[in-house]
Amino acid sequence: MRGSTRGSGWASGGLGRLTAVALLDVRDLKTQFRTDDGIVGAVDGVSFSVEKGKTLAIVGESGCGKSVTCLTIMGLNPRAKTVSTGEAVFKGRNLLELPPSELRTVRGSEISMIFQDPMTSLNPVHSIGKQLREAVQLHAETTKAAASKRALEMLKAVGIPRAETRLEDYPHQFSGGMRQRVMIAMALINNPDLLIADEPTTALDVTTQAQILKLMNDLQRDFGSAIILITHDLGVVAETADEVLVMYAAKPAEQGTYSDVFYHAHHPYTWGLMRSLPRLATQGQELKPIAGSPPSLLRPPPGCRFHLRCPYAMEVCRTTEPEFASVEGSDLHRAACHLDEATKKREAETLVAETMASTG
Amino acid sequence: MVRYVIRRLLWAVVLFIAVTLVTYIIFFLIPVDPARLAAGKSATPAEVKAVAHRLYLDRPIYQQYLHFLGQLVLHGSLGYSFNDRQSVNSSIFAAAPVTISLVLGGAVVWMLIAIPVGILSALRPRSILDRCAMVGVLGGISAHPVWIGLVASYIFGYRLGVLPIQGYCNLRGAAAGQICGGPIDWFTHMLMPWIVFAVLYSAFYVRMIRANVMETLNEDYVRTARAKGAPESLVLRRHVLRNAMLPVVTMLGMDIAIALGGAVLIETVFGLPGLGYLAIQSVQQFDLPKIIGVTVFASVMVILFNLLVDLLYAWIDPRIRLG
Numbered sequence: 001m002r003g004s005t006r007g008s009g010w011a012s013g014g015l016g017r018l019t020a021v022a023l024l025d026v027r028d029l030k031t032q033f034r035t036d037d038g039i040v041g042a043v044d045g046v047s048f049s050v051e052k053g054k055t056l057a058i059v060g061e062s063g064c065g066k067s068v069t070c071l072t073i074m075g076l077n078p079r080a081k082t083v084s085t086g087e088a089v090f091k092g093r094n095l096l097e098l099p100p101s102e103l104r105t106v107r108g109s110e111i112s113m114i115f116q117d118p119m120t121s122l123n124p125v126h127s128i129g130k131q132l133r134e135a136v137q138l139h140a141e142t143t144k145a146a147a148s149k150r151a152l153e154m155l156k157a158v159g160i161p162r163a164e165t166r167l168e169d170y171p172h173q174f175s176g177g178m179r180q181r182v183m184i185a186m187a188l189i190n191n192p193d194l195l196i197a198d199e200p201t202t203a204l205d206v207t208t209q210a211q212i213l214k215l216m217n218d219l220q221r222d223f224g225s226a227i228i229l230i231t232h233d234l235g236v237v238a239e240t241a242d243e244v245l246v247m248y249a250a251k252p253a254e255q256g257t258y259s260d261v262f263y264h265a266h267h268p269y270t271w272g273l274m275r276s277l278p279r280l281a282t283q284g285q286e287l288k289p290i291a292g293s294p295p296s297l298l299r300p301p302p303g304c305r306f307h308l309r310c311p312y313a314m315e316v317c318r319t320t321e322p323e324f325a326s327v328e329g330s331d332l333h334r335a336a337c338h339l340d341e342a343t344k345k346r347e348a349e350t351l352v353a354e355t356m357a358s359t360g
Numbered sequence: 361m362v363r364y365v366i367r368r369l370l371w372a373v374v375l376f377i378a379v380t381l382v383t384y385i386i387f388f389l390i391p392v393d394p395a396r397l398a399a400g401k402s403a404t405p406a407e408v409k410a411v412a413h414r415l416y417l418d419r420p421i422y423q424q425y426l427h428f429l430g431q432l433v434l435h436g437s438l439g440y441s442f443n444d445r446q447s448v449n450s451s452i453f454a455a456a457p458v459t460i461s462l463v464l465g466g467a468v469v470w471m472l473i474a475i476p477v478g479i480l481s482a483l484r485p486r487s488i489l490d491r492c493a494m495v496g497v498l499g500g501i502s503a504h505p506v507w508i509g510l511v512a513s514y515i516f517g518y519r520l521g522v523l524p525i526q527g528y529c530n531l532r533g534a535a536a537g538q539i540c541g542g543p544i545d546w547f548t549h550m551l552m553p554w555i556v557f558a559v560l561y562s563a564f565y566v567r568m569i570r571a572n573v574m575e576t577l578n579e580d581y582v583r584t585a586r587a588k589g590a591p592e593s594l595v596l597r598r599h600v601l602r603n604a605m606l607p608v609v610t611m612l613g614m615d616i617a618i619a620l621g622g623a624v625l626i627e628t629v630f631g632l633p634g635l636g637y638l639a640i641q642s643v644q645q646f647d648l649p650k651i652i653g654v655t656v657f658a659s660v661m662v663i664l665f666n667l668l669v670d671l672l673y674a675w676i677d678p679r680i681r682l683g
Binding site: 076122123138 | 584
């Protein structure tokens with residue numbers, strides 16, 4: 001998927017952005033949860049846009065707000081406990097302001113979502129045929145037979161062997177990888193314009209991961225859907241993403257095209273993520289995890305949220321929050337860091353050199 | 361499936377023998393001579409001996425037990441009462457409809473209360489309804505059924521006089537020597553026992569259903585259903601309730617089975633001549649055949665309902681395969 005689309009797509013990406021309207025345009029999204037302990041700012045000022053046929057990867061550690069961002073777009077947060085502001089304009093409509101009944105018609109037909117754990121994401125008491133048919137019949141007046149036909153088509157498309165015989169089987173009769181294929185079939189059954197995949201491969205073993213990623217790429221090529229891929233695995237990002245958003249503690253840390261983030265990373269957190277990525281060629285060398293753990297979103301630290309774990313932290317980082325500013329020389333590239341431009345460039349180059357050296 | 365049922369029934373036979381044997385042994389541990397009681401206060405030792413011989417009480421326990429088993433298997437007879445010489449079968453058959461009416465009717469009442477209240481509480485946790493329901497649950501679990509029964513009798517039976525205080529009426533119509541009968545009398549006489557019986561159980565079931573529904577609402581597949589665009593009512597009906605009701609089915613089967621063995625307290629309070637009442641009476645009179653009769657009936661019910669629950673469970677939950 002990437003090979004051809006990225007080259008041409010992103011060369012014109014900046015210009016295209018000015019003329020064409022993005023499929024989904026998220027502006028300054030904020031989501032807060034009311035909890036017994038106080039208000040948790042789970043997402044704090046995230047902006048991005050996704051175009052047709054493109055993949056945006058949202059990267060970050062657990063609890064950084066990746067999933068909540070997407071659940072907010074889908075309107076799947078617990079209604080009574082959530083306050084969301086900003087906008088998420090999808091095909092001209094702000095999803096955050098749609099009444100629940102209208103948002104429901106968008107979910108599953110125009111935007112659909114697949115989840116992290118295929119073992120628990122299918123209802124154990126209904127056959128997969130019934131669950132797939134349900135997805136069709138919720139959005140279209142069709143007969144059961146027509147819905148079954150569509151379900152079978154999709155099962156074949158996602159590569160379930162002997163799909164004809166498996167329609168009336170129950171989820172527990174499938175392996176994890178096969179269940180994730182069923183989830184993908186269910187998500188794509190109504191030809192959605194946007195597919196949100198929340199860590200779709202995290203619960204699967206490595207060979208199955210590769211198959212599922214390839215499947216998603218193939219289906220994206222065939223159906224032309226846009227994808228938002230949530231992951232903490234930069235390896236997955238490298239294989240699929242056109243654009244990357246790195247989140248840290250509910251805020252965007254760095255954002256840009258694939259090459260911006262991978263070859264010209266401007267944020268110490270992104271560097272940390274890259275250095276903690278295992279590679280076959282670095283056998284024998286120790287992985288360098290990012291020390292410490294993410295801060296509590298109940299009481300986030302002052303200044304830059306990353307300063308407690310940042311090896312480059314300066315005095316200013318402890319007091320002043322860095323602006324999420326554009327990086328010179330790129331339309332999309334933005335990063336939130338106080339470090340001077342020269343240091344960032346030098347570190348980014350060192351990182352690339354390290355990567356090159358280790359992968360040969 | 362057939363093999364499963366056969367295996368279960370074989371186990372039922374083992375269980376049956378164990379239960380009746382234990383009942384026999386316990387009975388003979390009590391330092392009382394049942395023959396003397398049966399023969400009456402003024403009986404001579406010779407008469408007592410004759411009675412003991414007629415009632416098989418002069419044989420060793422194992423012979424008595426085998427005699428009982430033989431009678432049951434060959435003639436389907438539970439024997440004859442030591443006291444009134446009535447066939448135990450007829451006593452059981454007279455008492456069973458009373459207890460069955462009480463328990464099944466009570467189960468309907470408590471489920472009619474528990475299902476809607478439990479679900480609504482789960483959907484709106486901490487709402488006024490939920491808080492009221494939880495207070496009610498606490499009250500229902502804490503208050504003793506005898507106390508509730510007496511208070512209800514006093515208020516509705518004595519003070520307001522809207523419901524009969526005591527007694528049972530045949531559903532089919534008045535039997536010989538009875539003053540009431542027919543569906544209407546049956547219903548009015550059972551209404552108060554049902555409600556009192558249901559208070560305790562509905563409290564348990566409200567709490568259980570509420571917890572199950574809340575837990576199921578957090579399941580990933582419920583989120584999947586919402587992500588598919590299913591409206592909330594459909595999510596609840598198709599994806600939450602069926603899963604949340606699985607443990608409820610098991611509990612309901614067990615509770616009904618156990619209560620069928622005799623809802624002693626409620627039967628005593630409302631003067632219902634059911635199995636619990638029969639059991640108490642026969643224990644007080646050291647009437648072994650009747651005690652065994654009630655025990656047999658109760659254990660058959662437990663076995664039957666367990667089997668029923670298992671089959672029902674396999675039907676609701678495709679993950680369970682009986683084999």
